[in-house]
Amino acid sequence: MILPLGVQLADAQTVLVQTSKATYHYGDYLSVTISVSKTSGNNAIMHIIDSEGIKSSAIPVQIKNANTTITTPVPFNVELFREGKYQIQVEYDGVKSSAPFQLVDAGNIVMPFGSNVIMPQWLDGAVSDHMFFKFLVEKNAIKLPEGSKLGEKIEIPYWYKTNGKWWTEQKITDSEFVKGLQYLVNQKIIF
Structure with a gap:
């Protein structure tokens, strides 16, 4: 079946990813919301991708509800993350979605990694x-x-x-x- 551009089947899975802010600073905690049109019991797989295309290890996210928000357990730290543009990429039930954000050094005092x-x-x-x-x-x-x-x-x-x-x-x-x-x-x- 061929559908017109932009039209989806009623039962097709949709996935939307959003960060809580467009710009984060060192010391901020990354917060991501994953919204799905239907839950299947599978985990979503999330990656953080830097401006050079380097992808983090796979981060499994349990999806139990239509909207799932996760916050990192540690804040952004200069020892682990460089300033720049990033993407959050999520795949759930074969559907991919992404959201951009930027990391900027605002001179905040940040506790060291560890x-x-x-x-x-x-x-x-x-x-x-x-x-x-x-x-x-x-x-x-x-x-x-x-x-x-x-x-x-x-x-x-x-x-x-x-x-x-x-x-x-x-x-x-x-x-x-x-x-x-x-x-x-x-x-x-x-x-």
């Missing part, structure tokens, strides 16, 4: 204040006072762990967490 792993360990006491602080200094998130070197006896006030907990719950931003810790350094409370 913070989502080390922060909970620090909060639980599995990582010492010294090791946590050293991680942040080595990744240039925290600046030491001029002419200072990182000593072995770093103690972060216990109450500051509340900020760490809020950060893991996304109740405060990377900037708020880092600026608070940097303030403690600048006031010689930590260093």
